[in-house]
Amino acid sequence: MQGIWTTERIRAAEERLLAVTPDGALMHRAAFGVAVAAADLLAEHTGGVAGRRVVLLVGAGNNGGDALWAGAFLRRRGVGVAAVLLAPNRAHPAGLAAFRRAGGRVVDDGAEWISRADLVVDGIVGLSARGPLRPAAAELVGVVRSPVLAVDLPSGVDPDTGAVDGPAVTATRTVTFGARKPVHVLNPARCGDVVLVDIGLGPELGEPDLSTLDAADVAAVWPVPGVADDKYSQGVTGVAAGSAVYPGAAVLAAGSAVLATSGMVRYAGPAADVVRANWPEVVATGSVTDAGRVQAWVVGPGIGTGSEGRETLRHVLGSGLPVCADADAITLIASDPSVLDAREPGTPLVLTPHDGEFERLTGARPGADRVAAARAAARRFDAIVLLKGHNTVVAAPDGRTLVNVPRGSWLATAGSGDVLSGLIGALLASGLDPWLAAGAAAKVHGQAAYLAAAGAPVSASGILHAIPDALRALTPARRL
Numbered sequence: 001m002q003g004i005w006t007t008e009r010i011r012a013a014e015e016r017l018l019a020v021t022p023d024g025a026l027m028h029r030a031a032f033g034v035a036v037a038a039a040d041l042l043a044e045h046t047g048g049v050a051g052r053r054v055v056l057l058v059g060a061g062n063n064g065g066d067a068l069w070a071g072a073f074l075r076r077r078g079v080g081v082a083a084v085l086l087a088p089n090r091a092h093p094a095g096l097a098a099f100r101r102a103g104g105r106v107v108d109d110g111a112e113w114i115s116r117a118d119l120v121v122d123g124i125v126g127l128s129a130r131g132p133l134r135p136a137a138a139e140l141v142g143v144v145r146s147p148v149l150a151v152d153l154p155s156g157v158d159p160d161t162g163a164v165d166g167p168a169v170t171a172t173r174t175v176t177f178g179a180r181k182p183v184h185v186l187n188p189a190r191c192g193d194v195v196l197v198d199i200g201l202g203p204e205l206g207e208p209d210l211s212t213l214d215a216a217d218v219a220a221v222w223p224v225p226g227v228a229d230d231k232y233s234q235g236v237t238g239v240a241a242g243s244a245v246y247p248g249a250a251v252l253a254a255g256s257a258v259l260a261t262s263g264m265v266r267y268a269g270p271a272a273d274v275v276r277a278n279w280p281e282v283v284a285t286g287s288v289t290d291a292g293r294v295q296a297w298v299v300g301p302g303i304g305t306g307s308e309g310r311e312t313l314r315h316v317l318g319s320g321l322p323v324c325a326d327a328d329a330i331t332l333i334a335s336d337p338s339v340l341d342a343r344e345p346g347t348p349l350v351l352t353p354h355d356g357e358f359e360r361l362t363g364a365r366p367g368a369d370r371v372a373a374a375r376a377a378a379r380r381f382d383a384i385v386l387l388k389g390h391n392t393v394v395a396a397p398d399g400r401t402l403v404n405v406p407r408g409s410w411l412a413t414a415g416s417g418d419v420l421s422g423l424i425g426a427l428l429a430s431g432l433d434p435w436l437a438a439g440a441a442a443k444v445h446g447q448a449a450y451l452a453a454a455g456a457p458v459s460a461s462g463i464l465h466a467i468p469d470a471l472r473a474l475t476p477a478r479r480l
C-alpha cells in the first residue's frame with residue numbers, strides 16, 4: 001500500500017526534518033531530483049541533453065527555488081537554461097545566485113523563450129498553492145508547446161483535493177519530494193506520471209492520510225481456491241439485480257461475481273432465465289426470499305425504484321449479511337432512508353454511488369474535495385462509501401481512505417458499475433474486510449477496463465470478460 005499525505009502533514013514533517021538537516025540540504029536533494037527528471041524528459045523527447053533549451057517558470061517561494069537550483073545542475077550538463085521570474089523581488093535568493101553562477105539567464109520575454117524551448121519546468125508554486133494561476137503565469141503557460149516538468153505538483157491545481165478552478169499547468173511529468181500529495185492521485189491527468197524523490201522525510205511522516213493499493217496488495221487479499229476449497233468454502237455471493245425491463249444489469253453483476261472468485265453465485269430476481277442463459281453456473285431463483293444460503297449480497301443494479309425494488313432491498317439489508325448496495329438501491333435509500341432500519345447496526349455495508357447518486361443520498365454533490373465528501377457520507381451511513389469517478393475514492397467510517405487511479409477513462413461506459421458491484425459482492429462473500437474489498441475490486445475493475453480497451457472504447461461486457469486477465473496481471477506470483 002502506498003501512503004499519501006496532505007500538505008499540512010508534509011509541512012509538519014518537513015519542519016521536523018529541517019530542524020535536523022543542514023540549511024539548504026533538503027532543497028538541494030529536491031532540486032537534484034528535478035534536474036535528473038528534466039534530463040530524462042529531454043533525452044526521451046529530443047534524444048539528448050547537452051545543448052537543449054530549458055525554460056524555468058519561477059514563482060515567489062521554495063518551489064521556484066527548487067527550479068533555480070535544478071537549472072544550475074542542468075547548466076553543468078551543458079543545457080541552455082533561461083529563467084522567467086514571476087515575482088523578481090521574491091525569487092529564492094540562494095537559488096537565483098546559484099543559477100546565475102552556473103551561467104543561467106534570467107529573461108523578460110518569457111513567451112519568446114518558451115516558444116523555442118525543448119522543456120519547460122514549472123516552479124511557479126508548490127505546497128503553498130492557493131487557487132488557479134495568476135494572469136501573468138497563466139499567459140506564459142498558455143504558450144507552452146513543449147513537454148512540461150512540474151516541480152512537486154502542477155501549479156494552479158489544488159494540492160489537497162486535485163481541484164482546478166481556473167488556469168493551471170498540465171504536466172507531462174511531475175517530480176515530487178518526500179511523499180505523494182493527494183493531487184498526485186486525485187488529478188493524475190494534470191500531473192502526468194509522478195516521480196517520487198526521497199529527501200529523507202519518511203521517518204517524520206507517520207500514518208498516511210490516504211492510500212493506494214499496489215498489485216501486491218491485491219494479490220495478498222484476492223481469494224483463490226486452495227486444496228481444501230470447494231464451491232461453498234470461498235463464500236457464496238447473492239445477486240439481487242435486474243428486472244424484466246433491465247435484465248442486462250443482472251447478467252453483468254452476476255457475471256462479474258462468477259469471474260471474480262471460484263465461489264458459487266446465487267441470482268435472485270425477475271431476470272433468472274436470462275442470467276441462466278448467460279451464466280449456467282449461477283443458481284438462479286425468482287426472488288430473494290427463496291434464494292438459498294449466501295454469505296453476502298449485491299443489491300441494486302436494475303432493480304427499479306418501485307415497491308418491488310424496495311422490498312428486495314429491505315429483505316437484503318435485513319439479512320444480517322455484508323451487502324454491496326449499488327445503483328437503484330442507493331436511490332431507494334435516498335428517497336426513504338428508513339429502509340436502512342432493516343440493517344442490523346454494524347453489519348458491513350458498501351455504498352457505491354456515482355456523483356448523481358451521491359447527491360441524491362446526501363443532498364449535495366461531492367464538490368471539489370471528493371475525499372472529504374466520501375468520508376462524511378461514510379460516517380453518516382456507517383458504511384464504506386465508494387465514490388465513483390475518474391479516480392475512485394473508498395472511505396471507511398473510521399476515516400481510512402483508499403484512492404484508485406485507473407489508467408485511462410475506459411470505465412466511463414454504461415453497465416461498468418454493475419460489473420464493479422459483482423466484484424465487491426464476491427469479495428465480501430469471501431469474508432474480506434469491506435474497505436479492502438471495495439478498494440481491491442476497484443483496482444481490478446480499472447485494470448480489466450484498461451486491458452479490455454487496449455486503446456479503444458470498450459463495453460461493460462468487454463470489461464467483464466477481462467476480469468481473469470486483470471487478475472493474472474495483478475497477481476502473477478500466485479498463479480499455481
Ligand SMILES: NC(=O)C1=CN([C@@H]2O[C@H](COP(=O)(O)OP(=O)(O)OC[C@H]3O[C@@H](n4cnc5c(N)ncnc54)[C@H](O)[C@@H]3O)[C@@H](O)[C@H]2O)[C@H](O)CC1
Nearest residue numbers: 014026027030061062063125126127128129130131132152
Ligand atoms: N516537501 C519538502 O520537504 C520540501 C519542499 N520544498 C519545495 O518548497 C515548496 C513549498 O515552498 P513554499 O515556499 O512554501 O511555497 P510555494 O513555492 O509553494 O509558493 C510560493 C508562494 O506562491 C504564492 N502563491 C500561492 N498560490 C499561488 C498561485 N496560485 N499562483 C501564484 N503564486 C501563488 C504564495 O504566496 C507562496 O508564498 C514545495 O512545493 C517544494 O517544491 C523544498 O524545496 C524542499 C523540501
Ligand SMILES: [K+]
Nearest residue numbers: 122125151153
Ligand atoms: K509546481
